Amino acid sequence: MQDEIENALAAIRFGRDGLVPAIAQQYDTGEILMLAWMNREAVRASLHEGRACYWSRSRAKLWRKGETSGQVQLLRELRLDCDGDAVLLLVDQQGVACHTGRRSCFFRSWRDGGWTLIAEPEVLPEILYPARTDG
Amino acid sequence: MQDEIENALAAIRFGRDGLVPAIAQQYDTGEILMLAWMNREAVRASLHEGRACYWSRSRAKLWRKGETSGQVQLLRELRLDCDGDAVLLLVDQQGVACHTGRRSCFFRSWRDGGWTLIAEPEVLPEILYPARTDG
Numbered sequence: 001m002q003d004e005i006e007n008a009l010a011a012i013r014f015g016r017d018g019l020v021p022a023i024a025q026q027y028d029t030g031e032i033l034m035l036a037w038m039n040r041e042a043v044r045a046s047l048h049e050g051r052a053c054y055w056s057r058s059r060a061k062l063w064r065k066g067e068t069s070g071q072v073q074l075l076r077e078l079r080l081d082c083d084g085d086a087v088l089l090l091v092d093q094q095g096v097a098c099h100t101g102r103r104s105c106f107f108r109s110w111r112d113g114g115w116t117l118i119a120e121p122e123v124l125p126e127i128l129y130p131a132r133t134d135g
Numbered sequence: 136m137q138d139e140i141e142n143a144l145a146a147i148r149f150g151r152d153g154l155v156p157a158i159a160q161q162y163d164t165g166e167i168l169m170l171a172w173m174n175r176e177a178v179r180a181s182l183h184e185g186r187a188c189y190w191s192r193s194r195a196k197l198w199r200k201g202e203t204s205g206q207v208q209l210l211r212e213l214r215l216d217c218d219g220d221a222v223l224l225l226v227d228q229q230g231v232a233c234h235t236g237r238r239s240c241f242f243r244s245w246r247d248g249g250w251t252l253i254a255e256p257e258v259l260p261e262i263l264y265p266a267r268t269d270g
Contacts, residue, residue: 004248011243011250021156021170021221030165035156035221047245080250081240082233086156086170088241098217105216106223108146110182113139115146115215 005047009040013084019055020087024097027076027090033097034105036065038087043078050075052089069128071095101125140182144175148219154190155222159232162211162225168232169240171200173222178213185210187224204263206230236260 014020018040024033036054038046041062045053049064052073056063066072073091080087098105101121108115149155153175159168171189173181176197180188184199187208191198201207208226215222233240236256243250 001248007249008245023158023167023170025165025167030160032158032160032167032223035158035216078245079241079253080243080245081170082235082237082242083240086240088167100217102217105218105221106214107217108215110143110213110215113136114142118214 001048005044008047008078009043011080011084012040012043012087014040015085019057020085022052022054023086023088024052024073024091024093025088026093028092031104032106033073033091033093033103036063043087046075046089047078052091066094069095069099071097071128073097096122096128099125099128101128136183140179143182143213144178146215146219147175147178147222149175150220154192155220157187157189158221158223159187159208159226159228160223161228163227166239167241168208168226168228168238171198178222181210181224182213187226201229204230204234206232206263208232231257231263234260234263236263 012020019037022036022038026033037057039055042053042055052065052075054063072094075091077090096103101123102119107117107119109118147155154172157171157173161168172192174190177188177190187200187210189198207229210226212225231238236258237254242252242254244253
């Protein structure tokens with residue numbers, strides 16, 4: 001499996017910062033859940049563990065999605081684009097994807113000259129992140 | 136309308152390179168078509184013209200999607216994520232999105248230890264780009 005994963009990695013053109021943008025899409029409904037970033041380690045971990053793992057740019061560390069909140073993304077399929085510099089993860093999102101408690105991070109829509117909220121939180125952030133005190 | 140667009144831009148957190156990743160999704164089927172990049176000028180042009188415009192990193196210029204191939208993306212809706220550093224364009228893709236002639240750029244799927252082609256070209260690239268001689 002390690003050799004296979006190295007083959008997967010060889011086709012991905014990571015940027016100069018070692019990252020590629022990764023789109024997470026709910027596999028059955030087609031809903032876009034979020035956009036995050038992956039480095040080689042994140043791709044390895046995702047394929048090995050069958051769950052979406054990203055590189056957290058703000059925390060500068062591997063981020064197993066849901067490790068704090070429990071909102072895991074089970075990986076159903078990994079796709080690569082024509083240029084090899086973007087990946088698409090078809091996932092089965094457990095609970096919500098967004099740290100605001102919304103299902104999708106893309107909850108603002110440009111309508112009638114303003115950004116309009118198009119989704120409400122389904123769960124309170126303080127329930128998702130009980131130990132967080134930094135907001 | 137210019138003022139409104141400046142308001143739209145104010146909420147977007149462009150990276151140090153002046154760009155944000157932009158996901159293009161077919162508005163009715165949910166299919167992910169491609170991932171590209173937008174700078175302020177591309178967002179302005181997209182909202183103003185009602186069609187997807189990107190910043191071409193390889194050509195370092197504004198790229199009105201379909202300007203050569205005719206495969207325009209009519210903009211139905213622009214969405215912004217929670218952190219403001221990624222956008223989602225719901226579009227009505229005219230023809231195919233990918234320069235290879237495939238509907239979507241994400242036509243490679245990681246299956247059984249290898250990258251598997253999951254879509255065939257619907258149109259020949261030389262039909263899309265008759266004037267191209269550089270491949």
